[in-house]
Amino acid sequence: MKIFYIDTEKYLIDIDFLKSFADRKFLSEEKEKQHCFGRFLVKSVAKDFYKLCDFQIETVNKKPRFKNNKLQFSISHSENIVLAAFDENPIGADIEFMKERNFKELFARYNYKGENISKELFYRFWTQYEAGIKLQGSPKTKITTELENNFMLSVVGNFDETYEIYKLTQSGFSCV
Numbered sequence: 001m002k003i004f005y006i007d008t009e010k011y012l013i014d015i016d017f018l019k020s021f022a023d024r025k026f027l028s029e030e031k032e033k034q035h036c037f038g039r040f041l042v043k044s045v046a047k048d049f050y051k052l053c054d055f056q057i058e059t060v061n062k063k064p065r066f067k068n069n070k071l072q073f074s075i076s077h078s079e080n081i082v083l084a085a086f087d088e089n090p091i092g093a094d095i096e097f098m099k100e101r102n103f104k105e106l107f108a109r110y111n112y113k114g115e116n117i118s119k120e121l122f123y124r125f126w127t128q129y130e131a132g133i134k135l136q137g138s139p140k141t142k143i144t145t146e147l148e149n150n151f152m153l154s155v156v157g158n159f160d161e162t163y164e165i166y167k168l169t170q171s172g173f174s175c176v
Contacts, residue, residue: 001091001159004045005083005147006168008037023057037082038075041168045084046071049166049173063136074134074155081151091157092135094127098150120152127154147176 019032021039026032039057046055046066056067065072073086074093085093103122107114110125124144131154132139139156143163147153155163165176 001085001087001143001155001157001163002049003083003085003093003153003155003163003165004041004049004168004173005081005095005165006037006041007080007148008033008082009080011037011168012170013040034077034082038077038084041082042073042075042084044168045073045086045173050086061136063134072157074131076130076134076153078151081148083147083153085155087157087159089158090135090137091155091159092131092133092139093153093155094130094134095147095151095153096123096127096130098123098152120146123152124154127152128156130154131156 018036018040021036022032026035043055046052050071052069054068057064058067070088071086072089072091073084074091075084076093076095078095079097081095083093083095085091098119103117103119106122107117128142128144135156140158141161142154142156144154166173167176
């Protein structure tokens with residue numbers, strides 16, 4: 001399983017070119033930008049990393065996938081980070097910026113009775129939960145790790161536990 005991400009604040013791209021990746025309308029310009037960066041990232045990885053020739057995307061049951069290829073992906077974004085996880089099997093990914101909140105109150109909503117309530121524990125739980133929704137199935141494997149400064153990332157699916165993380169910069173993909 002491989003994870004690719006882009007820092008949208010540091011990646012210089014022509015906004016009109018980026019908007020060419022839009023495949024639906026958005027109420028918010030920021031949501032449209034994140035969506036377009038997600039599609040741009042997926043298509044860049046498909047073309048440059050996996051060497052796919054046909055990377056048309058369709059949406060089935062609210063989940064994007066390649067129309068003519070079995071390679072699976074899941075997109076997520078939070079703040080300035082947009083990521084996509086790829087595998088041969090169905091996959092779900094989520095990333096969240098770990099801001100301060102009332103974690104005791106949040107955990108109470110999920111009937112958590114433990115005493116070791118922390119920001120990291122909450123975001124580990126939350127990103128796994130959200131990734132599971134995107135998977136649309138029962139995961140065999142869950143991977144959760146911190147990324148950059150203050151981001152929690154989870155990927156769930158039916159893959160082995162080995163993974164690689166790559167960052168897309170102006171000079172290409174670099175393994176993190």
